[in-house]
Amino acid sequence: NVIIFLLDDTGFAQLGAFGGLIETPNIDRLAAGGLKYNNFHTTALCSPSRATLMAGRNPHSIGLGSHALTAMGFPGYNAMVPPSAKSVANYLEETGYVNYAIGKWDHTPLYEVSQVGPFDRWPSDEGFQHSYVFMAADVHQFVPVMWNDHHPEPHRVSEHLDHDLADRAIEWVTGHKSLQPELPFMMLWASGSMHSPHHAPADYIDRYRGKFDQGWDKVREEIVANQKRLGVIPADTQLSGRLDVIPAWDSLNADEKRLYARQMEVFAAQLEYCDAQIGRVVETLERIGELDDTLIFVTSDNGASGEGGLAGTFNETYVLNGMQTPFDANMRALENWGQADTYPHYHAGWAMAGNTPFKYFKQSEHRGGQQDALIVHWPNGIEAKGEIRSQYHHISDIAPTILAATGVEVPDEYHGVPQQPLTGVPMNYSFDDADAPNAKKRQYYEMFGNRAIWEDGWKAVTIHGNRMPWETNVVLPFEDDEWELYHVAEDFSESVNLADEYPEKLAELVETFDEEAWANNVYPLYDDMIARLGKQQDRLFGDQTDFVYYAPGAFRIAEKASAPVKDRSHEITTTVDLDGTEEGVIVACGGMTGGYSMYLRDGALHYDYNFLDGVHYHLTSGPLPKGETVLTFDFERTGPFAGTGRILVNGEEIDRTEMPKMHLATYSLAETFDVGLDTGTQVDPGYGGTTFPFTGDLDRVVITLRD
Numbered sequence: 001n002v003i004i005f006l007l008d009d010t011g012f013a014q015l016g017a018f019g020g021l022i023e024t025p026n027i028d029r030l031a032a033g034g035l036k037y038n039n040f041h042t043t044a045l046c047s048p049s050r051a052t053l054m055a056g057r058n059p060h061s062i063g064l065g066s067h068a069l070t071a072m073g074f075p076g077y078n079a080m081v082p083p084s085a086k087s088v089a090n091y092l093e094e095t096g097y098v099n100y101a102i103g104k105w106d107h108t109p110l111y112e113v114s115q116v117g118p119f120d121r122w123p124s125d126e127g128f129q130h131s132y133v134f135m136a137a138d139v140h141q142f143v144p145v146m147w148n149d150h151h152p153e154p155h156r157v158s159e160h161l162d163h164d165l166a167d168r169a170i171e172w173v174t175g176h177k178s179l180q181p182e183l184p185f186m187m188l189w190a191s192g193s194m195h196s197p198h199h200a201p202a203d204y205i206d207r208y209r210g211k212f213d214q215g216w217d218k219v220r221e222e223i224v225a226n227q228k229r230l231g232v233i234p235a236d237t238q239l240s241g242r243l244d245v246i247p248a249w250d251s252l253n254a255d256e257k258r259l260y261a262r263q264m265e266v267f268a269a270q271l272e273y274c275d276a277q278i279g280r281v282v283e284t285l286e287r288i289g290e291l292d293d294t295l296i297f298v299t300s301d302n303g304a305s306g307e308g309g310l311a312g313t314f315n316e317t318y319v320l321n322g323m324q325t326p327f328d329a330n331m332r333a334l335e336n337w338g339q340a341d342t343y344p345h346y347h348a349g350w351a352m353a354g355n356t357p358f359k360y361f362k363q364s365e366h367r368g369g370q371q372d373a374l375i376v377h378w379p380n381g382i383e384a385k386g387e388i389r390s391q392y393h394h395i396s397d398i399a400p401t402i403l404a405a406t407g408v409e410v411p412d413e414y415h416g417v418p419q420q421p422l423t424g425v426p427m428n429y430s431f432d433d434a435d436a437p438n439a440k441k442r443q444y445y446e447m448f449g450n451r452a453i454w455e456d457g458w459k460a461v462t463i464h465g466n467r468m469p470w471e472t473n474v475v476l477p478f479e480d481d482e483w484e485l486y487h488v489a490e491d492f493s494e495s496v497n498l499a500d501e502y503p504e505k506l507a508e509l510v511e512t513f514d515e516e517a518w519a520n521n522v523y524p525l526y527d528d529m530i531a532r533l534g535k536q537q538d539r540l541f542g543d544q545t546d547f548v549y550y551a552p553g554a555f556r557i558a559e560k561a562s563a564p565v566k567d568r569s570h571e572i573t574t575t576v577d578l579d580g581t582e583e584g585v586i587v588a589c590g591g592m593t594g595g596y597s598m599y600l601r602d603g604a605l606h607y608d609y610n611f612l613d614g615v616h617y618h619l620t621s622g623p624l625p626k627g628e629t630v631l632t633f634d635f636e637r638t639g640p641f642a643g644t645g646r647i648l649v650n651g652e653e654i655d656r657t658e659m660p661k662m663h664l665a666t667y668s669l670a671e672t673f674d675v676g677l678d679t680g681t682q683v684d685p686g687y688g689g690t691t692f693p694f695t696g697d698l699d700r701v702v703i704t705l706r707d
Contacts, residue, residue, distance in 0.1 A: 037393060590671045
C-alpha cells in the first residue's frame with residue numbers, strides 16, 4: 001500500500017519533527033519510525049508541485065509551469081498534462097492497485113470544473129478510481145464545496161473538512177481491506193489546511209493563546225536552536241537575516257502584536273488539528289494490520305506562504321485581486337479570526353518563521369519557497385528508524401520511488417500513447433544508506449519568473465523584480481533580474497551570496513539553467529499574474545456573448561466556467577410567473593469573499609454585489625407585480641472595473657447605483673456559479689447560512705455580454 005499525506009503551504013520549520021513549535025505528535029511519530037529528509041525540494045507552488053508529484057516529471061515538461069489558475073497558451077504553462085505523462089497512479093492501476101484521491105486536487109484548470117468536464121485532468125483520468133476532492137486552490141473548511149467523483153456534493157456545514165477527509169479515508173481503507181485484503185491501494189490524502197483560509201475548531205485555537213506573543217524574531221531563534229539539536233540542519237547553519245520588508249517584532253505597536261499573534265495562533269491550531277486527523281488514519285492502518293506494509297510519505301507542496309502580506313488578511317480575495325488588506329479591516333475581524341465568517345491568512349512574518357532557517361516564501365525559488373520537510377515511513381521496507389537523510393531530492397522523485405518500491409515499471413506506451421521518460425530519480429537507494437552519494441545531479445526551478453538551478457552542491461537563484469508574493473500586479477523586465485550564487489553544500493540556509501567572488505561559476509550555472517529551461521518548455525517567461533488570472537474565461541468562451549442556464553441543473557459551476565461578466569457591460573434576465581409568495585436565489589456567483597447574487601425576498605427583486613470589507617452594492621425593486629414578469633439586472637461599464645448597475649422590472653428601471661470598485665480577477669478560488677440557489681458560503685449575508693433555494697417556477701437565466 002502507498003499513502004501520500006500532502007500538506008499545504010507548510011514550511012520546513014513548522015512540524016515538530018523539524019524543530020517547529022506547533023504540536024504535531026502523529027507526524028512526529030511517523031518520523032521517529034521512519035526517515036526525515038532535510039534536503040528535499042518542491043516547485044514552490046501548489047499546482048505544479050501536485051502535478052509533478054503524480055507524474056514524476058518536471059513541471060514545465062508536463063504543462064504545469066505555474067498555477068492552473070494562471071495557465072496560458074505556451075506548452076510549459078497550459079495546465080494540460082499530456083497523455084504522454086500519465087501519473088504513478090495510472091501505472092499502479094494497470095497492475096491491479098485501487099487508488100483513492102482525497103482532499104485538495106489543484107492542477108485541473110477551473111474552467112474545466114463542472115458536471116460536463118472535460119474529465120481528462122480530473123482524478124479519474126489520473127488513475128484514481130475513487131475521489132472525494134475540492135477542485136480548487138483552497139476551500140472553506142466549515143462549508144466545503146466538494147466533489148464525489150464527478151458529482152457535486154450537496155451543500156452542507158462541516159465540523160471541519162480535515163475530519164471529513166479522515167472519515168472518508170478510514171471508510172475506504174477498511175472497506176477495501178475487508179473485501180480484498182491482499183489487493184494493494186494507493187491513496188493521496190491532501191489536506192487544504194495551512195493554506196488560506198486558516199480555520200480551526202475553537203478548542204484547538206484556545207490551546208495556543210499567548211504561545212506566540214514573543215513574535216516571529218524570537219520564534220525563529222527558538223526554531224533554529226531546535227533544528228540544530230534535532231540534527232535536521234547542520235550545526236554551523238547561519239540563521240538567514242530578517243528581510244527588510246518584514247518589520248522587527250519589537251517595532252510593532254500593541255494592536256499589531258495582538259493581531260499578528262492571533263493570526264499565528266489560528267494557523268498553529270489548524271496544523272495541530274490536521275495532524276490529529278492524520279493520526280486517525282494511521283491508527284486505523286495499525287488497527288487492521290496494514291501499517292507496517294504501507295509506504296507513507298508526509299510532505300508539503302511548497303514553503304510557508306507570505307501571500308497574506310504585511311498585515312495578514314481576514315479575506316484572501318484582496319491578494320487575488322492585487323490588493324493589500326487595510327490593518328483596520330483586519331482588526332475588526334480579530335475576535336472571530338479563524339471562525340467561519342473569516343477567510344484568513346497570517347502575516348508574512350510568520351511565513352518567514354515557518355521557513356526557518358531560510359529566507360523568502362512560497363513562490364520564491366530560494367530555499368524558503370521550495371525546501372520542505374519530507375518524512376518516509378515503511379517498517380517492512382526500511383530498516384533504519386528515526387534517522388536523517390541529506391541526499392538532494394525533488395518532488396518529482398516521489399513517483400519513481402513508489403514505482404521502485406512496488407516493482408512497477410513505466411510502460412513504453414500507455415493505452416497506445418508513448419510515455420515521456422521520468423525526470424525524477426528514485427530515493428530508495430538512500431533508505432538504508434545515510435552516506436550514499438546523491439543520485440540526482442541537477443535540478444532547475446522557475447515560478448512566476450523566479451528562477452534557480454542546482455548542480456553538485458551549487459545553486460544560482462534570482463527573485464524576479466524582487467517581487468514579494470503579496471505583490472501580484474508587478475510586471476518588470478527579466479533582463480534586470482540579479483542572480484545570486486550559493487554553495488548550498490556548505491551554506492545550508494543560503495546566507496552567503498558568492499556571486500561577486502565566483503562570477504565564472506555563476507555564469508556557468510546561469511548557462512546551465514538556460515539549457516534546462518529550453519529542454520523543459522520554461523520559455524517564454526511572462527509575469528503579469530493578474531492578467532493571466534483574469535483571462536482564464538477567455539480561453540473557454542472566446543467571443544461568445546450569450547449564455548443560457550437552465551434550472552435546476554445549472555449549479556456548482558466553477559466561477560471560471562461561468563459567463564465572464566467582470567469588467568464587461570452585461571445583462572442578467574429571467575422571466576418568472578409570480579404569485580407573490582416566491583423567494584430565493586435566481587442566480588449567484590461567488591460567496592462570502594466576494595461575488596454577486598440576484599434574488600427575491602419579501603416580494604421584491606434584489607441584486608447584491610459583494611466587494612471587500614463589507615462593501616455591498618445593493619439594489620432593490622420594491623413590490624413586484626403578479627403574473628409573468630421579466631426581471632433584469634443591467635450593468636453598464638463606465639471605466640476599468642467600474643460601472644452603473646440597474647434593476648429593471650418588465651423593462652422599466654426601478655433602481656440604480658454606481659459601482660466604482662469591483663474585482664479585477666476573481667471573487668474567490670472555490671465558490672461557484674449557481675442558478676436557483678447559492679451553494680457554499682453566501683454572497684449576501686442577508687440570507688447567509690442557507691442556500692436560499694428559489695421557491696417558484698424558475699425556467700432559465702440568460703446572461704448577455706455587450707462588450
